[in-house]
Amino acid sequence: MLSVLRRISAFFQGRNAFYVALLLAPPLLWLGTVYLGSLFTLLMQSFYAIDEYTARVVPKLTLATYRQLVTQPAHIDIVLRTVAMAIAVTIAAAIVAFPVANYMARHASPKMKAFFYVGVMLPMWTSYLVKVYAWRLILAKQGIVSWGFDALGLSPVLDQLLSLPVVGGPSLASSYLGMFIVFVYMWLPFMILPLAAALERVPRSLLQASADLGARPGQTFRNVVLPLALPGLAAGSIFTFSLTLGDYIIPSVVGAPGYFIGMMVYQQQGTAGNLPLAAAFSVVPIVLIALYLSLARRLGAFDAL
Amino acid sequence: MTAAIELRAASRAFGPVIALDHVSLAIAPGEFFALLGPSGSGKTTCLRLIAGFDQPDSGEVLLDGEDVTGVPPFDRNVNTVFQDYALFPHMSVAENVAYGLRVRGVRTTERLKRAGEMLELVQLGSFGDRRPAQLSGGQKQRVALARALINQPRVLLLDEPLGALDLKLREEMQAELKSLQQRLGITFVFVTHDQGEALSMADRVAVFSQGRIEQLDTPRELYNRPRTAFVANFVGSANVVAAELAQALTGRRQPFAIRPELIDILAPGERVPDGAVSCQGTLLDVLYHGASSRCHVQIGPDSVLAVARPESASDDGALAKGARVRLAWRPESTVALESA
Numbered sequence: 122m123l124s125v126l127r128r129i130s131a132f133f134q135g136r137n138a139f140y141v142a143l144l145l146a147p148p149l150l151w152l153g154t155v156y157l158g159s160l161f162t163l164l165m166q167s168f169y170a171i172d173e174y175t176a177r178v179v180p181k182l183t184l185a186t187y188r189q190l191v192t193q194p195a196h197i198d199i200v201l202r203t204v205a206m207a208i209a210v211t212i213a214a215a216i217v218a219f220p221v222a223n224y225m226a227r228h229a230s231p232k233m234k235a236f237f238y239v240g241v242m243l244p245m246w247t248s249y250l251v252k253v254y255a256w257r258l259i260l261a262k263q264g265i266v267s268w269g270f271d272a273l274g275l276s277p278v279l280d281q282l283l284s285l286p287v288v289g290g291p292s293l294a295s296s297y298l299g300m301f302i303v304f305v306y307m308w309l310p311f312m313i314l315p316l317a318a319a320l321e322r323v324p325r326s327l328l329q330a331s332a333d334l335g336a337r338p339g340q341t342f343r344n345v346v347l348p349l350a351l352p353g354l355a356a357g358s359i360f361t362f363s364l365t366l367g368d369y370i371i372p373s374v375v376g377a378p379g380y381f382i383g384m385m386v387y388q389q390q391g392t393a394g395n396l397p398l399a400a401a402f403s404v405v406p407i408v409l410i411a412l413y414l415s416l417a418r419r420l421g422a423f424d425a426l
Numbered sequence: 427m428t429a430a431i432e433l434r435a436a437s438r439a440f441g442p443v444i445a446l447d448h449v450s451l452a453i454a455p456g457e458f459f460a461l462l463g464p465s466g467s468g469k470t471t472c473l474r475l476i477a478g479f480d481q482p483d484s485g486e487v488l489l490d491g492e493d494v495t496g497v498p499p500f501d502r503n504v505n506t507v508f509q510d511y512a513l514f515p516h517m518s519v520a521e522n523v524a525y526g527l528r529v530r531g532v533r534t535t536e537r538l539k540r541a542g543e544m545l546e547l548v549q550l551g552s553f554g555d556r557r558p559a560q561l562s563g564g565q566k567q568r569v570a571l572a573r574a575l576i577n578q579p580r581v582l583l584l585d586e587p588l589g590a591l592d593l594k595l596r597e598e599m600q601a602e603l604k605s606l607q608q609r610l611g612i613t614f615v616f617v618t619h620d621q622g623e624a625l626s627m628a629d630r631v632a633v634f635s636q637g638r639i640e641q642l643d644t645p646r647e648l649y650n651r652p653r654t655a656f657v658a659n660f661v662g663s664a665n666v667v668a669a670e671l672a673q674a675l676t677g678r679r680q681p682f683a684i685r686p687e688l689i690d691i692l693a694p695g696e697r698v699p700d701g702a703v704s705c706q707g708t709l710l711d712v713l714y715h716g717a718s719s720r721c722h723v724q725i726g727p728d729s730v731l732a733v734a735r736p737e738s739a740s741d742d743g744a745l746a747k748g749a750r751v752r753l754a755w756r757p758e759s760t761v762a763l764e765s766a
Contacts, residue, residue: 324510324512326508326509326510326512327512327514329477329479329499329506329508329512330506330508330512330513330514330573331514331525331529332478332479332498332499332500333477333478333479333499333500333504333505333506333574334500334505334525334526334529334573334574334577335500335526335529335530335577336500336525336529337500337529340529344514344525344528344529345514348516349515349516421516
C-alpha cells in the first residue's frame with residue numbers, strides 16, 4: 122500500500138505541469154462551463170427580443186431589448202435609483218467600517234480582536250430573510266426605533282427626517298432611508314473584513330516613520346494609512362456595491378415602492394416572462410462593476426498590492 | 427556645554443518586565459554614540475524614548491537641555507533610521523525622501539529638488555523614480571538615511587541600521603556612516619548588538635544589560651578596561667575568571683578578565699616566563715578562524731579558557747584534542763573586575 126503511494130508520489134515529483142493541471146481541472150471546468158457558460162447564454166438572451174404578440178423569445182440577434190432598456194424613462198429610473206443607492210451604501214459602509222477595522226487591526230488586544238471578528242461575522246450565521254424581516258419590524262411605525270425616538274423626546278427629529286423629499290416616507294420601514302439603513306447593516310461585514318485585513322498588513326514602523334518625519338496623526342492617516350488601506354477599501358466596496366446592485370429582497374421587503382434592478386430582473390424573468398429584458402437588466406451591474414474596477418485601478422487602488 | 431540628549435533616571439516597564447531601570451546618560455552634540463547590548467537589554471527602549479515613540483514611566487528625556495518628556499515624535503527635532511527601513515511602499519524613492527518636507531508644507535518642486543540632493547549625498551542620484559521594492563537592502567538603507575536627514579535633524583537615531591545587510595556591505599556602510607557623520611557634524615545615536623560595530627564606529631559606547639547601563643566608555647577603554655564580568659565577556663569575548671578560581675591561580679580572591687589573545691600556550695618543555703601566571707589544562711577543541719585559531723582549554727571542573735593562537739604559530743601538530751597543555755599569561759594582561 123505504502124509503496125503504491127510512494128510510486129504515485131514519485132510519479133508526480135518533477136511533473137509539476139501535470140500536477141497543476143490535475144489540481145486545476147475541476148475548478149476550471151466548474152468556472153468555465155457552469156459559470157461562464159451560463160453567463161454567456163445570459164448575455165446571448167439579452168441580444169434577443171420578445172415578440173410583442175406571441176410573447177415568445179425570438180432567437181435572432183438584435184439590439185431592440187437594449188434600446189427598450191435605455192429609452193424607457195421608467196427603466197432609466199430603475200438603473201439610476203439602484204446605482205444611487207449602491208453608491209450611498211458603499212460610502213456609508215466605508216465610513217462606518219473604517220474605525221471598527223482600524224481598532225480591530227491596530228489597537229485591540231488579541232482577546233478583543235477575536236471578540237470583534239466573531240461579532241462582525243455572527244450576523245452572517247443568521248438567515249438573510251430573517252434579518253430583513255426583523256429590520257422591517259424594527260423600522261416599522263410602531264417599531265423599536267420610533268419608540269426610542271419617542272422615549273428620548275426626539276420624535277420631531279424623526280418626523281423631520283421622514284418628511285424629507287425622496288428619502289423620506291410614511292415610516293422608516295417604507296422609505297428609502299430605511300432601506301439604506303438595512304443595506305448598510307447587511308453589507309457592513311463585507312466592508313470591515315477586507316479593510317481590517319488590509320490595515321493589519323500595514324507595518325507599525327511605517328506609522329512611526331511618518332510621525333518621526335514630522336507628520337501629525339491626521340497627515341499620517343491621509344498619507345500612509347489611507348493609501349495602504351485602499352486595496353482593502355476597494356475590495357470591500359466591490360462587495361457592498363455589487364451586492365446592493367444585485368439585491369432584490371431588501372427593496373421588496375423594506376422601503377419605498379420604487380423598483381430596483383434586482384426586482385426588475387426577478388419580475389421580468391418570472392411573471393412578465395420577458396427573459397431578454399431580464400438579461401439586459403442583469404448586464405447593467407456587470408458593466409457598472411467593470412467600470413468601477415477600471416476606475417479604482419486608474420486611481421491607484423491596487424498599486425500597494 | 428548642553429548635552430544634545432540627556433536621560434535622567436528614565437524607567438520603563440512592560441507589565442512585569444523592566445525594560446529600562448533608572449537609566450541616566452548624556453550624549454554630547456556631534457557625538458557618535460552607540461547603545462550596545464544583547465536583545466532585551468533595554469537599548470531599543472532607550473532609543474524609542476529618545477525618538478518619542480514611547481514615554482518613560484518615570485524620569486525625564488531632554489533634547490538640547492529642553493525637557494521633551496511627553497512630547498510626541500512629530501514635535502521632536504530627531505529623526506530615525508528604522509531597522510526594517512520602514513520605507514513607504516506606495517511612494518517612489520524621491521517621494522519617500524521628500525516626505526519630511528511634504529508634511530511641513532514645502533512646495534512640490536522645492537521638495538523634490540532637495541530630495542534629489544539628499545539622494546546624491548547617499549549616492550543614489552538616479553534612483554528617485556524607483557519604488558522601494560525595486561531596491562536592494564543596501565540601497566533601501568541609504569534611502570532611509572536620506573529620508574531621515576532631509577529635515578536636518580539635530581540628532582539621528584539608527585536602530586540596528588546594518589543588521590539586515592551582509593558582511594561586506596555592512597563593513598562598507600560602517601565606514602560610510604562614520605564619514606557621513608563627520609561631514610554633517612550631527613549627533614548619531616545607534617543601537618546595535620554587534621560589539622565589533624559599536625567599537626569600530628562609536629566615539630562612546632553605553633553597554634546595556636537587564637535595563638541598566640553596565641559601563642559607559644570609549645571603545646578602547648571598554649575593550650581594555652572592562653569593569654564588570656558582563657562587559658568583559660560581551661565586549662571582546664574576554665575570559666572571565668571568577669573569585670574562587672582567581673584565588674587558586676593568583677592567590678587573591680579578585681575576579682579578573684583576560685582576553686584570549688593574551689594567553690600563550692607553551693610548547694612542551696618550554697619554561698614558564700618569569701613572573702607569569704600559569705596553569706595546566708586539557709585541550710577541548712580548536713576552531714580555525716583563518717587569521718587565528720581559538721582553542722578551548724579546560725583548566726578546572728567547570729572552567730574553560732578560550733585562547734587565541736595566531737596563524738603564524740604553526741606547531742599545530744602538537745595541539746591534538748585531549749592533549750595536556752600549559753597556559754601562561756603576564757599578570758598585567760589581566761583586568762580586575764568588580765566583584766559580582
